[in-house]
Amino acid sequence: MPPATTKIPQAVFDTIFVFPPNRETLGGSAYLVLEKNAHGQSANILIDCPAFNQVNQAFIAANGGIHTLFITHRGGMAQVADFQKAFDAQVVIQEQEAYLLPAVTTNSFARDRILSPTSRVFWNAGHSPGSACLYHQPYGGVLFTGRHLLPNQQGAPTPLRLSKTFHWPRQLRHAQKLLSDFTPDTLSTICPGASMGFLRGEKKITRAYQQLQGLDWDQLKTAQPAL
Template sequence: MTGVFGMGHGGMTDPVPAAAAIQAKEDRDSINNGSVAVETKVGLGKGVHQPLRSASYPTTHRLRRPQRLPPSQILSRPMVFSPSSPVSKPPRSVFESIYAFAPNRDTLGGTAYFIVEKDSQGRAQNLLVDTPPWDETTRQFLAEQGGVRWLAITHRTALGKAAALQKHLGCEVVIQEQEAYLLPDTPKTTFHRSLSLTPHLEVLWTPGYSPGSACVYYGCYGGVLFSGRHLLPNRQGHPEPLRFSKTFHWPRHLCQVEALRTRFSPETLAHLCPAANTGFLRGQRTIDNAYAQLQALDLDALRAAPALL
């Protein structure tokens, strides 16, 4: 008997080769249509293929390659860049001639200040106390105020981008001599114990937090002391020397606090402007009644104070 099944040995028909031939033709059609993958099965005859039936990919699903845009379309699409760092907030007024900058991430969240001063001939003698965030907001503000004559550094943590700032503004960097090496290629003026900049401005060496820590005294508004990290507000907003694990010399730090108490009086020291922890001031721009608060400090108790962090 002849037909689709063919003849086997001994006159018996063998349906496997014929059925396999039909199945192989169906599989070839499926392969040519790109709808399924195939693998060779052993035991169904030589060269017999069975389609792979996957539960997750039905036989009607076709895999497509991702579409690629031609170079002309890629180049014509606009490219959007985000700034490397957010723009800081504008400085806020503390007094008529004093401004406080937003915290600077380059100085561990430190607060820098700007003092507007003029000489007897009306020329700008403006002073920056520590480095503010160095961005377009700061550059525009300083330009509107007539530039910067001096940049006074109160401690090594406040350096930030001092070198770039000095190069852009052409100002004179004032730093205590023991920390001048931190700005090797920057023009600077060093001092030992104190340095008078104007009749109202003086830089004072107050070591303790670091070897070259300093404060800036401004003899207006009843006397304003920019205390750097020498005196900071505690959680109650009161000024206090705070001991940290990186404090250079704690006993010397306390000796300099005593020296400030001796140097000033209620008539010459009314306000403190700290370089950090300003959030503890709870909206106040300065620490007021500064001289009385310094006199209230218990330095004997502070000598045994543990380091905070």
């Protein structure tokens, strides 16, 4: 039996699960998206790295393993080689982050890549040089943003300027571009890669497009770096 303090992944939707925050990624949140290929075989996607412990490994195995491990940014990496070896997974990462995994066989991309008929990844530089998001079409459109967009204290999805932010104007441009790339009908939910406590018990950000639309983008341009 696992220790009583070990938390198990929680359902965000029927086929999307969020793992407990991982200390190895500074409290980052990883997700498992359940998918099947054209032959009905498991083609699951793990987004960033949860803790590599027995509970998480057993949960992943019980749900069909991992076909693809997608890394949203360099801060989402932890024990990538262990996950790849345990589940024989391909590791998909933007090319500007791939060099940080010299011991891992990676499948890198430049601007975007289609992972399945319902999931694709695309480059969204700013937080780090190779930050990227995953868009999952079901449920009205779910965007996994890593640390590109995080909930603020009101729970709204927001670009957050940090002392280690790679390029703030570029991050803002990419974030604002989401409003032209999507519509309220194609972007209903954001699953952020950290700061889940600001969601006050919720496991996702709803009305995602409308909340992005309501941000004060001019004020964000002058934001000072947080710690």
